[in-house]
Amino acid sequence: MTHLLLWGNAYAQIIRNGKDEFVALYPIMPNKMTVDRGANGQLYYQYMRSNEEAPTMKDATVNLHPSDVLHIRGLGFRF
DSSP: OHHHHHHSEEEEEEEEOTTSOEEEEEEEOGGGEEEEEOTTSOEEEEEEEOTTTOTTSOSEEEEEOGGGEEEEEOSOSOO
8 A cells, every 4th residue: 555655556466376376465666667568558567676675686677477466556547
């Protein structure tokens, strides 16, 4: 709720087990998320991961499939 109020959007990565069952939601910082549409009209999500979140990994962009993202949209006119 705080992300929604402060940034206008809230995101969480949907974590599934080996049987494709929902097991958890991992909150994602809205200021590091980019949402756009490809040429085919399909939504895509890109997350800029930092060393602070995963100390053993370098900064990287993670592409997330729309079915793996819970996106709670604030008031707006896009997407």
